[in-house]
Structures are given as C-alpha cells and as structure tokens.
Amino acid sequence: MKRWLRAVGSWFDARLKVREVLLPVLQHPIPRAAAGPKGWFYIFGSASMTLLFLQILTGIGLALVYVPAADQAYQSLQYLNYRQPLGWFLRSVHYWSGSLMVVMVLVHMTQVFLHGAYKYPRELTWVLGVFLLLLTLGLAFSGQVLRWDADAYWGLGVGASMAGRVPVLGPAVVTLLLGGPVIGGDTLSRFFALHVFILPGLLLTVLAAHLWLVLTRGISTPPVPGEKVDPKTYDAAYERELRRGVPFLGEALRKDALFSALVVILVVVLAAVAGPKGPSGLPDPAVQGANPRPDWPFLWTFGLLSLAPPGMETFLMLVFPAFLVLGLLLVPFVSNRGERAPSRRPVAVLTVLVGGVALAVLSYAGATADWSPHMGAWSGAPVPEKVVARSAPRELAGAAVFQNKSCRDCHALEGSGGRRGPDLSGVGARLTRDQLIDQVSNGTPGGGNMPAYGKHVSPAEMDALADFLVALRPAGRPPSRTPTQ
Numbered sequence: 062m063k064r065w066l067r068a069v070g071s072w073f074d075a076r077l078k079v080r081e082v083l084l085p086v087l088q089h090p091i092p093r094a095a096a097g098p099k100g101w102f103y104i105f106g107s108a109s110m111t112l113l114f115l116q117i118l119t120g121i122g123l124a125l126v127y128v129p130a131a132d133q134a135y136q137s138l139q140y141l142n143y144r145q146p147l148g149w150f151l152r153s154v155h156y157w158s159g160s161l162m163v164v165m166v167l168v169h170m171t172q173v174f175l176h177g178a179y180k181y182p183r184e185l186t187w188v189l190g191v192f193l194l195l196l197t198l199g200l201a202f203s204g205q206v207l208r209w210d211a212d213a214y215w216g217l218g219v220g221a222s223m224a225g226r227v228p229v230l231g232p233a234v235v236t237l238l239l240g241g242p243v244i245g246g247d248t249l250s251r252f253f254a255l256h257v258f259i260l261p262g263l264l265l266t267v268l269a270a271h272l273w274l275v276l277t278r279g280i281s282t283p284p285v286p287g288e289k290v291d292p293k294t295y296d297a298a299y300e301r302e303l304r305r306g307v308p309f310l311g312e313a314l315r316k317d318a319l320f321s322a323l324v325v326i327l328v329v330v331l332a333a334v335a336g337p338k339g340p341s342g343l344p345d346p347a348v349q350g351a352n353p354r355p356d357w358p359f360l361w362t363f364g365l366l367s368l369a370p371p372g373m374e375t376f377l378m379l380v381f382p383a384f385l386v387l388g389l390l391l392v393p394f395v396s397n398r399g400e401r402a403p404s405r406r407p408v409a410v411l412t413v414l415v416g417g418v419a420l421a422v423l424s425y426a427g428a429t430a431d432w433s434p435h436m437g438a439w440s441g442a443p444v445p446e447k448v449v450a451r452s453a454p455r456e457l458a459g460a461a462v463f464q465n466k467s468c469r470d471c472h473a474l475e476g477s478g479g480r481r482g483p484d485l486s487g488v489g490a491r492l493t494r495d496q497l498i499d500q501v502s503n504g505t506p507g508g509g510n511m512p513a514y515g516k517h518v519s520p521a522e523m524d525a526l527a528d529f530l531v532a533l534r535p536a537g538r539p540p541s542r543t544p545t546q
Contacts, residue, residue: 087314090306092282096313099283102176105169107317108324110268112162115325116200119155120257127207129253131246134209138340153332159201161328163358166197171413174392177401178281181292184393186278189271191389196264198358203256205356209249214344216355217244217252223378279303284401291398355427361420364427445475448486452532459529462522466514474533489534493541497530498523 074080095103126145128137141148170190173179179187202220206213221244224234240247282302307313338356355363362382369377403410444460452460463469471482492500501523502515518526531540 084310086276087310088308089276090303091280091309091313092302092306094283095280096307096309096311096316100313100316101320102172102283103280103313104317104320105165105172108321109162109165109169111321111324112158112165112328113264113268115158115328116155116162117261119151119158120261122151123155124257129207129249131209131249134207134249135340135343138208142337149337150332152337153335154328156204156338157331157335158328159204160357161324163197163201165324166194170194175403175406175409175413176281176284177290177396177399177406177409179393179397180281180290180399180401181295181397182278183274183281184397186271186274187393188390189267189274191386192267193264193271194389195386196260196267199260200256200264201356201358203252203260206249206252207256208338208340209344210340211342211344212339212354214244216359217248219355226375226379281401284403286400286402286405288401289399290401357424357428360427361423362427364423364425364430367430368423368426444469445477448474448533452529455525455528456532457529459525459527459532462518462526463529466518485530485533487534487538489531489540490538491541492530494527494531496541498527501526 094100123141126137126141126148128134138152141152143149173187173190206217217239221235221239224238225231227234238248238251239245240251279299282299354360366374366377400406444464449457449460469478472478473484473486475486476484488497501518502513504513534540
C-alpha cells in the first residue's frame, strides 16, 4: 500500500510540480535566533492565517443554509441553531474563529511594533499588515450585520449615521452602504456580498502580497539591545545572518503548527461551551429607543462615543478614526531606523501600555454604558417650514412626534426625506383620520414595509400625529371623509 501511494504521489508531483514549487518556499532560510526559544514571538501571524482558513471552511458550510433575504435571514439562523444537525456548532466555530482572528492579528501587530520589525526594509510589510487588520475588522462588522437581529439592525443604523456625517458625500455614501436611503432587504444583500465575496477576496489578495514580502524581505531577527537598524548597512548584515540561518521547514514550522493547533482546539472548546452568537431579538424598525450593542471588537468605539459630549460625536466618528489609521500607516516612515529592542524604546512600550489600557477601559464602558446616537443622519432633515407655517398647536406637536419617531427615515415631505415609503405631503386628502391611526398603529397588513408603531406611540402622541397627518393636504382641499378605494 505504501509503495502504491508513493507511486500515485510521484505521478501527480511529476505533473503538478508541487514539491518543486513548495519545498523552496518551506525551506527558505530564516535567522537562526528566530527558530530558537525567541521564535515563539513569531507564531501569531501563522495562527491568524489558520483561523482565516477555518473561517472560509465554516463560512462555506453556513452559506449552504443561510438565506440573505430580509424576511428569511433571521429564520435561517434559527434553523441552523435549533433544527440543522450541528448547525449551532458550525455557527459557533465560525464566530469564535473570527473573534480569535481579530485577537491574533492585534497581538501580531503589537509584537511587530514592540520589536521594531516594521523598520527598514519592511515598511511595506507593515502597511499591508494595517490593511489586513482593517479588512479583518470589516469582516467582523459585516458578519454582525448578517445576523440580522436587533443589535445588527441598529448597529448598522449607527454605522449609517456615521457615514451620513461625511461632508457633501454623506447621502451618497449611505446609499452605497445601505443600497438605498434606509435599511432594508437591499442592505442585507449588499452586506452578504461584502462579507462573502468582496472582503475575503481583498483580504486574500493583500495576504498574498504580505506573504510575498515576508519571503522576499525575510523576517526580522529578535531584537538585541544596542543593535541598531541602519539602511546603509542593514542589507549586507542581514545576508550574513541568513548564511548561517536555518530553513523554515524545521523548528520554526513546528512552533507555528503547534500553536495553530492549540488555537484551533481553543476555538472548538469555546464553540462547544459558549455556543454561537445570537441572533437576539427580531430587527424591528419601530423600536426607536433601541440601545444597540456592537460585537466586542467595536465596543471601544461605542464606549468612546457614550462618554463623549454630543458635540464631539462627529469628530470621533469621522476625524479620529482617520487619524488613527493614518498614524498606523505612517509608523514605519516616521521611525524606520535605530533601536529595535523594547528595553531601549520606552515610548513604544508606553504607547502599547496606554493603548491597551484605553482599549480595555473603553470596551468596558461600551459594554455597560447607555448611548443613543443620532440615528437619522441620512434622512433627518427637519420638517419643511412651509409645512408647519400655519399649523395649530396640536398639529405642531404631531410634527414633533413625526420627527422624533424617525418617520422621516422612510417618508418624504415636499420631496425631502426617505424614499422607502410614499411621500406624505398630501396624505390628509387620501386617507381619513381613522385610516391614518390604523396604519400607524398596525402597520402594513401581511408584513409589508410599514412596521406597527402602536406599542411605541402613546395615545396623546397618536392624536397629535393624526392631526398633523390630516393637515398634510393641498391648500383649500378638505380632509378625506370616506375610505379611499
């Protein structure tokens, strides 16, 4: 049997040249010190890649059952959780491998930063690593949206609110993000394509370029106090280091394989014990007082916004993240030479300590604090002044209800506002007061686009809102008296 298997393997290898291609890659030399006891610092990148492949495998299985439709996504996840054999376990492995992938990428980048491994000649390797981190976070966020539960729905509302604050291009960015002016079925289809095709494709492409740079520029030696990086002499010194180096196919690969196996075991244990994430409650757009809670990688952002004064929201949503990413990208260009040992770089160590503590504190705040952001940034323009210029006090109160309950997100007035529902500029001439109250209270029959607001509007608010809607009719036109057929 062994001879037969060897013969079959040789037949395929003679045609595919697998050994000829892969062996040189696996046997590429690395610094001897990187394969020794200090080689345990180099294991996080391989673990991240292992988790990515686990994400892809489990994602393929989930895609066979998940239905990316607004009226079926939630039910398909419930089916996976409670009816599909081991469906809950597949979802759980997918979630926990994604969570640990975020952890491993962050730890890997922290190790690279502390060891100064981003310095010459590996500046571009670091830059691609930053993009890999951003794409990983993008996968985490888009995966949360695909749960299509209450947290996902309103978390996406916060994301749309952030995008809506972009000067000039805000409405266009939101339309691109949501597939329309409001969150709906097109939004879910768009995020499904983003999570399953676009982001993984980009991540694999950037990962291939990142690995190519690792192979061509090599990995840095463990830092030694007093050994400084000088672009004029570094290349020659590194070549001398590689001449007495060892192949990656050896102790270094064993360390990577052992740690990756332990990480996979941890994922399986967490999946079996903790189970999958959600889905929680149904995504109900009528619950305007919802307090969305993002998944843990974004809790620090939520915490930062919950602690900040309202006037700082736009800065923290738009400017601060841009500066944070720009700062990460500029790290190897600001400091690409000199000491690499953490003991000789107190500013780098302090940066990591302060950043880690701030991340932990803000994440705790995000998990415990309440925050209600401005959710209508994409269609939250005020009621047109001419609509209420001659309104009675109760009609003005109804206009306030109309605005505060985010009706403008779906309905336009005088052409301004959302476009998911009909323009209500002349609704008082089309529907009677009783019809309007019934529509607002019970929504569209048969589960249409209009949610039922009966439980979310008090009787006084409903009366005022009805007065306002009845007053929305052309000048001189009497209110509707009979049901419209």
